[in-house]
Amino acid sequence: MNTKDMFNNKKLKIGFASFIGVAFLGFVVGGVFLVPLAAAIFLIYGYFVYTREQKHKINVNYKPNDAMRAIARRESELKNEKERIISNSR
Secondary structure (H helix, E strand, O other), X not given: OOHHHHHOOOOOOOOHHHHHHHHXXXXXXXXHHHHHHHXXXXXXXXXXXXXXXXXXXXXXXXXXXXXXXXXXXXXXXXXXXXXXXXXXXX
């Protein structure tokens, strides 16, 4: 089988070069159009699911109570004491 017969294959009704061209176009269409389209659809679906779940969340706002203030005050005292000890040891 010579090159001319290979490119003009009469049995398949489509030549070898045409088959390569169709495969390349399929690859380009798949890579350039279908994959980004699928990704966009997936992102949009995820956004809608996310917003639907956001409606069922409860946000709690709280003010610091006396215990939290006491813990913060004690941490501040410990920090000051640590700095004082370090500065005296030098």
